[in-house]
Amino acid sequence: MxxxxxSVELIPRSEDALAQDVTSVKTLFPAADTLNIPDLMRFPLRSWDAAALTMPQFGTVVPHVRAIDIAPGAPLPGSTLPGLKEVLVVHGDPPADLAHRTYPNSTESIIxxxxxxAPHLRIYAAFDPYRRAPWRELEDIARKKDAGAEGFFTQPVFDLKLFDLCREWLQDxxxxWGLSPVIxxxxxxxxxxxxxxxxxxxFEPTLDANIQFAQSVLRQxxxxxxxxxxxxxxVKLDQYLPPLMDALTA
Known part of the structure; x- marks a missing residue:
């Protein structure tokens, strides 16, 4: 099996840094078939513009779209981007820059x-097992599915027991499933x-322990x-990705 x-999530710090990271992923982690790119206000490069830059190098890219940033009637980010097939719609945290205007959109309304x-796009939404009571999060999942979400990206998981429980909740x-090192x-x-x-x-906040945990989840x-x-x-990509590649090919 x-x-x-x-997928590997890459931060769009700049065009040059992003291109270097894409090359590193292709070299160090050929098992990856997808990139996902968050939309971060502290960087000028928007996620869908980063997707346009990386798709010629990588192919399948999933930009994140913040619902609260989309003005009524404004074009949907990525909706006309040639070759784009998927987006992840998240609600979005309030911006640190108060001059940045946001809108009272729900995730469901943007989905x-x-x-x-843009019916040609597959829409993903977010699942977070930590931020509130599980029943509330699962009610949210149901609303996002009703709105048209066809899959989910989770917040990173750090506990095998919680991972197993969440897999039961999201069966079918x-x-x-998100994995991120905590060092x-x-x-x-x-x-x-x-x-x-x-x-x-x-839990041990060491690189070795985080790699072992990620290897275990990937094997499952x-x-x-x-x-x-x-x-x-x-973490440096050359320290984190090759051991996970080894686990997938063992």
Missing amino acids: SLSRL RRYRKE EQVF GPRSRSYWETTNHVVFPRD LSQDQGCAYLMPLR
Whole structure:
């Protein structure tokens, strides 16, 4: 068995940095068949523009779209981009720059717009097992499906027990399970305070421990042809990706 889909999330810091990262992924991690690109306000390069730049190099790219940034009647990001097949619609955090205008859109309203105005695109939505009570998150999942979402990207998971439980909750859905290394106390504190992650008692914020955890999840997903995405934050790609490639080819 093998994974059905495997993506790597790349931060669009600049055109040059993005091109270098794409080359690194192709070289270090040939198992990846997809890239997903978040839309981050602190960088000038928008995710759909980054997708346009990387598709000639890589092929399948999933840009993230922030629902709160889309003005009523404005064109939907990526809707006319040649070759684009998929987008991930997230709600979006309030911007740090108060001059950046946002709009009172729900994720579901933007998903509905994509379904109506860009029916050729496959729409993914987000699943976060940490931010609130699971029943509320699962109600949200149902609303996103009703609006037209055809799959989900999860917040990174850090606990095998929670991973197994979430797989039961999302059984029969197409889900890209997130994996991200947490290295050192500052990184752990970020996930705990910003994303409300509860780490297991035996969690170790070391590179080796995070690689072992990711290897275990990828092997489990390979057994039933699942999907995953890697979010290699604050680590060098050449340190994180090759050991995971080894786990997939073992």
